[in-house]
Amino acid sequence: MVGWFIIRIDHQAGYFVTKEKDLQVKKEITIYDLAKELNYSPSTISRALNNHKSISPKTIKKVKEQAEKMGYRPNTLAAGLRNNKSNTIGISISRINRHFISSMISGIEETARKAGFNVIISQSDDKYENEVSNLKALYDSRISGLIVSLSMETVNMDHFKPFINQGIPLVFVDRVPQGFNTYKVVIDNYSAGYNATKHLIDKGCKRIAHFAGAQHRNVYEERKKGYLDALKEHQIPVDEQLIIHFKTLSFEEGEKATNKLLKLPNPPDGIFSANDTAGVSAILCAKKKGIKIPEELAIIGFNDDPISSIVEPALSTMSHPAMKMGKIAAKRILNHSSKNHDEEVSEITVLSTEIIQRASTDRK
Amino acid sequence: MVGWFIIRIDHQAGYFVTKEKDLQVKKEITIYDLAKELNYSPSTISRALNNHKSISPKTIKKVKEQAEKMGYRPNTLAAGLRNNKSNTIGISISRINRHFISSMISGIEETARKAGFNVIISQSDDKYENEVSNLKALYDSRISGLIVSLSMETVNMDHFKPFINQGIPLVFVDRVPQGFNTYKVVIDNYSAGYNATKHLIDKGCKRIAHFAGAQHRNVYEERKKGYLDALKEHQIPVDEQLIIHFKTLSFEEGEKATNKLLKLPNPPDGIFSANDTAGVSAILCAKKKGIKIPEELAIIGFNDDPISSIVEPALSTMSHPAMKMGKIAAKRILNHSSKNHDEEVSEITVLSTEIIQRASTDRK
DNA sequence: TAATTTAACGCAATCGGTTGCATAAATATT
């Protein structure tokens, strides 16, 4: 159990210790203060700070120096109110503490920051209801753009309407909707599923199982399609018993599924798991039962999570350019201009993935 | 290599397809629109929406219904400007795509969201310079509170001054400064280091190495102190050769360090690593050399990263309540009131950790 | 030299809520 307690420590000295008991916060410096100090109008100060062309370089220099000297800091709320935009990118994802997601956010934040944009995050926890209320909060902040990876539950898309009506650029990443005219950044899940399955076939697998995710989410549906087509094209009969539909592709679900498969009279000799967590659990579970990997059972996962390279035997998997995906999504928003954006067109960016072969399929 | 390409797809139909070619964005509804519609003053609308006590329940109901009907959404920029606060919590951390950090952020976001606060994140990438400029951006957004885990480089603390001067609550988490009168949320690194080391001693280790992090960061300094004191209290001589100082505690550094240790004429029989990444690398590296774990070499890590339970043998480690840490940090900000906050007092919350014993130290 | 252009800056409205103070109407008190 993790408990906690509080210590109060009185310091005699320290940084910024105040003399007066009831110290007032320092008044914030505004452009009006600068204006008064330099005998300019606030307009001139504002323009000077923004390097407006109608302000002389001499004045600009003077203003900026004074601003620095007085510790002036712009109030982005005021500017945002006036311009009706906040230079902020909003993100809605399921949960942040997953390797794939946090990498993507890292990519978004990096590109956004370089362009002077802030990033607000919100977690849906894979609940539709949370996604809806989070989007409202993001809208209320007048974000300049929205990046979304859909919650597992989301089917109805009405909550995106306000953003579209206001011309706020909307980018779906990874878990995207169908038939929605917005930016999308995805990987080619179909090909990835096909290639993962074909990899197992190439390694001599004859009975290949699939750990499938929720089929109303494009990523899992397409991976499964790729799996099915790879089987068909190689004249391997599809056995519905070998296709397990997961709810969350968790470790526990993976163990259950593996146990179930291994109990079959005619168990599989290969597994293509739609994520690494379940794939790793399959490795551990099969090993425990004394099944040799990859000789008796070859396994390939998806995402290239850190755990996939640590498990033994290391899990073959499909790479997933999460950080790049985030960077591109952010760029879509930064480069978006309502003028040149055609509302009847979807711009889809498809990133390619590749097989990362490791020991779990290393045979023949 | 990961390449990418763009597909442009023309849709004939779809959601929200516009009729006119040059659709204007819909005008946003403001409280003035509601006022006009209901024949009230904007003040009344504002108060009604905020459940002000001087507005009759009947009016409140009417206003809210109309707001819902017309799709009114508050503009938090305007409110924030007026009130000089934004109901937003700013976060500054090294990188988001690390398990420990993203769990903490997840905790922050969850608590913040429930209180109607937004969360802005910024990554320093462990660079002092980035931390400084990120804090400026957060300040400019007039965040209501700031949660910081210091970058590896940060020594000078002047960039926190503006927040303190403005009475903006500041919470340091995990990697905290010394002698700074603010909120802090940490774990008891000293005890954790002590207990981890003592655990190895209890398991019969006589020569215990330590993978130490940068010593100007409290967390690593204290873990090392705990390590040293545990040795001393058990009459084990400290051998400087066995203490490796890391720069980033990365996998690669871990391998190098392990190799170096194992080449010693008198190699260690136990390692206490200040994080799991390096600890896992030690396991893999030692195994490759045919060293038996835990019999010949027992290893314990820190953080309870997912990889620690996957590696074989599984890595013993110290739990780290990252999510709880985030929740508490957020609560500190939410509960902060400038009235009752004494500037000459540090409020430090210390969370306890515990040993998670796994196979890598499971002997005797 | 007169006329015109250009450069540099100021005025004042605006963005959308919030809030202290004033006011009018309704209710309570004596």
Added chain:
DNA sequence: AATATTTATGCAACCGATTGCGTTAAATTA
């Protein structure tokens, strides 16, 4: 019934930056 309270609402200033339009003085051109 006259006065004192309470209730419900409006007025107008304010938060800090931005920007269209106007103005003045200097520079350029005819």
